[in-house]
Amino acid sequence: MSTTAPSSAVLDDLKAAMGSGGWTQDPDVVAPFLTEWRNRWTGNTPILLTPRSTEEVAHAVAICAREGVAITPQGGGTGLVGGQVPFGEVLLSLKKMRAIRDVTPLDDAMTVEAGLTLLEAQQAATAAGRYFPLSLAAEGSATIGGVISTNAGGTQVLRYGMMRDLVLGIEAVMPNAEVFNGLKRLRKDNTGYDLKQLLIGAEGTLGVVTAATLKLFPIMRxxxxxxxxxxxxxxxxxxxxxxxxxxxxxxxxxxxxxxxxxxxxxxxxxxxxxxxxxxxxxxxxxxxxxxxxxxxxxxxxxxxxxxxxxxxxxxxxxxxxxxxxxxxxxxxxxxxxxxxxxxxxxKHDVSVPISRIADFIDEASAAVDR
CATH class of the missing domain: 3.30.70.2190 (Alpha-Beta Plaits)
Known part of the structure; x- marks a missing residue:
């Protein structure tokens, strides 16, 4: 779909939909959201939206969809390939959606909003006597929405799998502004297509993840x-x-x-x-x-x-x-x-079969040398 720059009327609609404190055009406030962590890419945006609820996200998406205006969703901004940097699009940050909606140790599950950091999710699980295993260097800044949208692997991937293996359910705002209510906590669910898997790893292109139900595990002794x-x-x-x-x-x-x-x-x-x-x-x-x-x-x-x-x-x-x-x-x-x-x-996140890792390193190193 072709996109257009938002007109002043569209920006006014977005401001009204977000309400006081839900948007900013202050260059000093917006600046940290525009630059990749290593300062390799710096973008621009006409407005930064900071919704506080799924409903506000849906309002913003509805306005932009109606007008053909592009959106860049952003989590913690810790990516190293520039995918979170807007270049003229409306910037949508989920950082204010940080609620822990529910923790249920008996189900080994918890439901959290997308702006919660990975570290905060780990701490919430620990407080309930459970363990959330996804861990990576940027966990103090990376958000749940971000690690879902990038299908992060982390350092415990050998034992617990990728992020898609740790998600039981998802709530998301779709491109037409409808809300996908998929916050299930079932391990076994044969009721139909597992639509959440389309959103995991989609980099925000198929919808904006607003909340997720995550798998928890026993704490190792x-x-x-x-x-x-x-x-x-x-x-x-x-x-x-x-x-x-x-x-x-x-x-x-x-x-x-x-x-x-x-x-x-x-x-x-x-x-x-x-x-x-x-x-x-x-x-x-x-x-x-x-x-x-x-x-x-x-x-x-x-x-x-x-x-x-x-x-x-x-x-x-x-x-x-x-x-x-x-x-x-x-x-x-x-x-x-x-x-x-x-x-x-x-930076490359390359996957090869374990048995071929050494061969890949040798061949890739030789190619770089050449």
Whole structure:
């Protein structure tokens, strides 16, 4: 559908629909919403809408649909490819829709609005004695609507799957301004098409997600983290297979990092330190969780013993407390921030079969060198 710039009359209609506090054209207020996190892209918008309810979102979409005016929906603005940056479109931010509508531990489910941050969702689950597993470096800013619309994977994807595996139901405003009321909490639902899956990963192109019902899980009774050193990426693939076998599926995170990335973190991020005595070509951060007290620690120690014996790793450090665990994770999570001072970099979220990861790294690296 072709789009047009909003006329003054359309802007007046949007202002009236949003009401006081639901819109702004103040350049100083709007500016932070227009620039990608690494300052690679800066856009523009005639107006920033900040609705406080699903009804207000529907009013805004109805006006824009009637007039053929394009909308850019925005979550926490943490994306690294510029998809959240408007270039003349009406900018729709869900940041004011942050309500936790319902938490039901007996159903292992909670319903939250799209503007709630991922960290706030995790904290709400924990307060109810449950665990919401999606985790990523930007979780303090990334919103539920954003991670649904991008189908985020996060660091626990090995055990719990992508965001689409963690969503039971969705509420969304469709392009014609109708509200899709799909906030179900059923694990088994054979009543028809699973329409929410069309919205997950659609980047806001098929509708504006306003709320979601999320899956919750039991809180693990033990958790263990280590960073290990390897000589090749191929060894990490073998190590992952061994880790899955030794833990019976207890691997929650397995993050491969190249020496160059670690060097940039140590150079550009304050209060970081080399985690190993050696300086291997590759690092893997491993996190194991178990429902048994002490189980994760025992599984991790057994895994590392076998990995040393089989020559898969040549160095390792186990986090001894929560502070060390956080320090290890910081080395992984600060990679994007560590790249920023070095200049622009292309970001790709590429998926290949696990068995082909090492081949892909070799072939892609050679292509970049050429």
């Amino acid at each position: 033990s958790r263990a983290v280590a960073i290990v050193g390897l000589e090749t990426a191929a060894a990490s693939v073998e190590l992952l297979a061994r880790a899955k076998a030794e833990t019976g599926g207890g691997v929650e995170a397995f993050e491969l990092m190249k020496r160059l990335g670690m060097e940039l973190v140590l150079k550009n991020i304050p209060d970081t330190r080399e985690p190993l005595e050696s300086t291997p070509g590759w690092y893997v951060l491993i996190e194991i969780a178990s429902g048994t007290p002490g189980g994760a620690e025992a599984q991790l120690e057994r895994l590392l013993e076998v990995a040393f014996e089989e020559g898969l790793i040549n160095d390792a450090a186990i986090a001894q407390n929560d502070a060390q665990r956080a320090a290890f994770w910081r080395l992984r999570e600060e990679h994007s921030a560590a790249l920023k001072p070095e200049g622009g970099g292309w």
